[in-house]
Amino acid sequence: MSKNKLILLSRLGCCICKGLEERISNISLELFDPPLFLCVINIDEPDIPKALKDRYSLEVPVLLLELDNPLRRFELPRVSPRLSQKDLSIWLEKIIFKKLETS
Numbered sequence: 005m006s007k008n009k010l011i012l013l014s015r016l017g018c019c020i021c022k023g024l025e026e027r028i029s030n031i032s033l034e035l036f037d038p039p040l041f042l043c044v045i046n047i048d049e050p051d052i053p054k055a056l057k058d059r060y061s062l063e064v065p066v067l068l069l070e071l072d073n074p075l076r077r078f079e080l081p082r083v084s085p086r087l088s089q090k091d092l093s094i095w096l097e098k099i100i101f102k103k104l105e106t107s
Contacts, residue, residue: 008038010070011068012045013067028096
């Protein structure tokens with residue numbers, strides 16, 4: 005099973021975070037190349053590392069791409085909350101391809 009992750013840094017009560025999570029949840033990330041799975045992290049949880057909170061607390065929602073072989077983590081550009089699910093899927097594939105191509 006793939007350990008490649010699309011990480012959504014989110015906050016409870018944030019309607020933009022919730023909308024993005026819903027749209028991403030309906031995308032077949034396992035069909036991407038490389039296959040991904042969604043990991044949603046509430047930035048306000050007490051066990052979140054201080055460095056992560058300090059860096060992203062005022063910026064949620066934030067998408068990170070974490071690839072496991074070799075381990076690499078990339079912050080993705082901010083996504084427009086107006087993108088439809090289909091356009092979000094296309095945008096993700098394009099951004100991920102660019103990250104893989106340049107790393």
